[in-house]
Amino acid sequence: MGETRPQLHGAEYSVYLRIARLALVEKEVAYDLVPVDIFAEKIPGTHLERHPFGKIPTFAHGDFHLYETSAITRYIDEAFEGPPLQPAEIQSRARMNQIISIADSYVYPQLVWGLYVECIEKPKRGEVPDEGRVQKARGVALISFAVLAGLLSEQRWMCGDRPTLADLHLAPMIHYALQVPEVRAMVANHRNLGDWWQRVLALDSFRETQPSP
Known part of the structure; x- marks a missing residue:
C-alpha cells in the first residue's frame, strides 16, 4: 500500500x-x-x-x-515511512492531541473566522464586520494565546528538530490570524509563541505549502 x-x-x-x-x-x-x-x-x-x-x-x-x-x-x-509526527511518550502524545483539539475548538472558529474573516476578508469584499463576533473572538484569542504559551513552556518537543501534528495543525490557523494587527500584538506578549512561530516559518514544508495569493 x-x-x-x-x-x-x-x-x-x-x-x-x-x-x-x-x-x-x-x-x-x-x-x-x-x-x-x-x-x-x-x-x-x-x-x-x-x-x-x-x-x-x-x-x-x-x-x-x-x-x-x-x-x-x-x-x-x-x-508511511519517514520521521514520526507524534511523540513516542504517551503523556506527550496526549498533550499533542489536547493542543489539536484546542486548535479545532477555539483557534479555528474564533481566530480564523471570528477575527481574520471578519477583520480582513469582509472589508476586502466591502462588507461590514460583525462587531459582536469580533468581540467574542478577541476574548477567546487572549485565552488561547495564554494557554498555548503555557503549554509551549512545558512541551519542549513542539516544533523542535521534528515538528509534530500539533505544530502542523496550529500553523496554518496562526498564519491567517497573524494578518490581523491586534493578533500580532497579542502574540508579541508571549515571547515563546513568537519563538515558536519563527521556527514554523523556517520549516521547508511550511514554505512549500504556502497558498497562492
Missing part, C-alpha cells in the same frame, strides 16, 4: 487542506492535489460521495478513503 500515490482533494486556501499537505511533505510522501472549491455554486456530486458533509479535505490511498483532517494526518504518519 505504501507504494500507492495518495490523492488529497481540496482547495489551497483551506486551513485543513494545508494541515494534511504539511503532514505529507514532512513525511516526504509524493501525492496528487485534486482541486475542489466547496464555495462554488454547486459542490460536485463526486465530492459529496467522498465527504457527505461537503467539506475538505478528503484523502484517498489506493482503495482506502478518508475524511476529517485529524484522521488523515494520523494515517499519513502511521502508514
